Amino acid sequence: MLALVQRVSRARVVVAEETVGSIGRGLLVLVCAEQGDTEAEGEKLLAKLLKLRIFSDAQGKMNLSVQDLDGQGTAGGLLIVSQFTLAADLRGGNRPSFTQAAAPAEGQRLYDAFxxxxxxxxxxxxxxxxxxxxxxxxxxxxxxxxxxxxxxPSA
Known part of the structure; x- marks a missing residue:
């Protein structure tokens, strides 16, 4: 399972000119299930993501996770967005191939479980x-x- 994690001050997702999800301070997480992924890969990714220490502590060092922000009185949000293009393969030329991404139905199942x-x-x-x-x-x-x-598991 792939993810691109961005520490954000704020983020939102708009569909048909309507905001469908938004957060303040937290993490924007673009997620892609690959062929062969199971819920176990999602669990491992999420566990690492929730403990990822990329927020500054009182001394300005990246020492806090998104969950640690709760202790500072400001909850850290997660905005999780499906993004099959993270599986892009450019080895064959200039047009990306997405054959390593999970099939749409399986990708949705794994995304929903995540x-x-x-x-x-x-x-x-x-x-x-x-x-x-x-x-x-x-x-x-x-x-x-x-x-x-x-x-x-097969990789």
Whole structure:
């Protein structure tokens, strides 16, 4: 399972000119299921994501996770957006291939499981709409952008 994580001051997802998900300070997480992924890869990715220490502490060091922000009196949000293009393969030329992305039905199943688990473990989880034409607006704080991958068992 792939993710691109961005530390944000705020972010939102718009579909058909309507905001469907938005957060203040927190993480924008673009997620892609790959062929061969199972819910176990999503669980591992989420566990790492929730503990990822990329927020500044009182001394200005990246020492806090999105969950640690709750202790500072400001909840850190998660905005989780499906993004199959993270699986792009450019080895064959200039037009990306997405053959490593999970098939749409399996991708949605794994995305939905990832979101459900995130909601069970974190208090502020917002989402986009799977397979919708979405516009994602964000203010990247830092900027801090981190790629993450938990490979499928066969990789």
């Amino acid at each position: 979101v459900a688990r995130a909601r069970a473990l974190h208090n502020d989880v917002q989402t986009g709409i799977f397979a919708a034409d979405m516009q994602v607006e964000l203010v990247n704080d830092g900027p801090v952008t981190i790629p993450m991958r938990v490979p499928p």
